[in-house]
Amino acid sequence: MVKQIFQFSDANSLYTLPDILALSKKEWKEVSAINFDNNSGSGWVYIKVKSKTTQPLLMELQTPFIDTLNIWLIDKASKIHEFPATGFSHLSKINYNPLKHRYFLTELPIKNYQTFDVIIQGNNSAGFPMKYFVKFWNQPEFIHYSNESNWRWALFIGMILTVLFVSLAAYLIQKKRIYYYFAAYVTCFSVYALLIDGWGIYLEPSFYKYYNPIQNPHLLNLGICYYLLFSRKFLVIPSPSPKWWLRISPWWFFAGIAGYIMLTNYDYSNSNDILYRTGYWSGILMLISISLLWGSYLRDAFQRKFRPVWLLLFSEALVIVFFLTNINSVNLNEANLPISDILLLRIALTAQVLLIAIGWIFRQQVIRDAQEKLTVLHVEQQKAFWDTERELKDLKISSLRISNELHGQREHLARELHDGIGSQLTHIISRLDILSISDNSQQKQLKQLRDFTRDINQNLRETIWILSKKEVTCSQFALRLHGFLQNLWEDQKYPQLKWHCSNPAENIILSPEVAVHLMRLTQEAIANIIKHAQADEIEVELRINPPQLKLVIKDNGIGFDTEKSSYGFGLENMRKRAAEMEGIIDLRSGNLGTEIQVIIPVTT
Secondary structure, three states: OEEEEEEEEOOOOOOOHHHHHOOOHHHOEEOOOOEEOOOOOEEEEEEEEEOOOOOOEEEEEEOOOOOEEEEEEEOOOOOEEEEEEEEHHHOOOOOOOHHHOOEEEEEEOOOOOOEEEEEEEEEOOOOOOEEOEEEEEOHHHHHHHHHHHHHHHHHHHHHHHHHHHHHHHHHHHHOOHHHHHHHHHHHHHHHHHHHHOOHHHHOOHHHOOOOOOOOOHHHHHHHHHHHHHHHHHHOOOOOOOOOHHHHOOHHHHHHHHHHHHHHHHHHHHOOOHHHHHHHHHHHHHHHHHHHHHHHHHHHHHHHOOOOOHHHHHHHHHHHHHHHHHHHHHHHHOOOOOOOOHHHHHHHHHHHHHHHHHHHHHHHHHHHHHHHHHHHHHHHHHHHHHHHHHHHHHHHHHHHHHHHHHHHHHHHHHHHHHHHHHHHHHHHHHHHHHHHHHOOOOOHHHHHHHHHHHHHHHHHHHHHHHHHOOOOEEHHHHHHHHHHHHHHHOOOOOOOEEEEEEEOOOOOOEEOHHHHHHHHHHHHHHHHHHHHHHOOOEEEEEEEEEOOEEEEEEEEOOOOOOOOOOOOHHHHHHHHHHHHHOOOEEEEEEEOOEEEEEEEEEOEO
């Protein structure tokens, strides 16, 4: 039907139709498919057509790019017939449907085996490729082709509607956003494919001003955003993630690309090529950023060894291959694909949906297996917890039994000391009292012996009191320590004793061992002061500030050199006692006296 196709490049749009008709055949370039390079700007096509039917021919123009086409038909009598132009620049014309831009069908009055010349002028912005496909149909062939295309679309739409119904039903039942994101993604891509395939002719005219070949990518942009959200849920990316790039919301990219699309649309409508290119390539850079973000999702899933990531990667690879093939073959190399790119898009989307469905089943199985492992692990951990708790209870019972036995032994020891050694010491003190009254040359020594024995008896009484207790409150200990000091100073007024006690709380508990250590530390410190310090005043202070108890003993004596002290064994013994109480001892001595601080932890 088509005899020959010629093209002539007019990059600067210098030629008019009469100029083109005046060109010689040598100036035309014969081609098999119509395409111009990226710097074409404007180009002319000359086609010799011979009809083989008695019916008018239908000329179909497929324009994947935003360009303007003007069409003329020249018969044998050199009569010129001009047909309505198509293209983005005609959006302002009344009743013009920009969504019909991709497939422009023109009825040519060519019949009865006539030969006609068809002249087509295409215009595009410099720097962008210009290519359009021309195909001639007789009416029965076109009807058959149109019916086949409609059936293919019907199957595709039926599948998409089924997917949407299942996804939305699952979303309403399970309340999981992953189903909503998937349904929204499939919807956006499907509507985008429908609109750029020419189905926009069925929309209400009121929609025409909102959608055109430049603004259609808004649907693609929204679909990409929902796909990123779906991928996050599908790959079980934690939210919030410790990695900052995984916390970036896809909606930021959606807003950026939407702005660039609107900028491109505005600038193209106002013929501003510089801003148009800026918006176009900025959008491309934003798409690259989105690809990197999606790649980070995959990388995170690979690092976690989440196996369904492979099916998601393969499913998206089909769509990526489609777009790369379309960009490389059509946009860059101006090749004529044997299969319509929209058909390829539908095939890619269908295969992707099927692979995602398979991947979804596998994902759910992986999640169920992980949940079962977690359940088994939880049961094992719970069993181990109960076993450990039972062992702890046994240890507590055993510890309580040992503590009771130890307390019983302490009580038994206290009774034995009281009934045995205590009574004997009391008898010795009584006899010494009688002897010290009588006229005896050794009365002084007897008195010293009596006082020493009385001190031993007092210490024994304190020990017996502590051993008989299972636990000692701080208030009880403070009273006992004060009583011990008063007994110690009963027969002496020099040096002067000062006693202070703060916050003797009842809820602060001391073990008998700690009480013994504190009593012995006080006794050792006071004995050293009386023996060595030559002090006029001794101050004993008990400070109780949970979680600490502080015992302070200080004097105003002559002090001593802690490094060269002659009674280092006593100090060393005091340090050991403090260590056994898990406390510390701080000793400071100088010309103004000595201060000893013992700090131990206490609990309520």
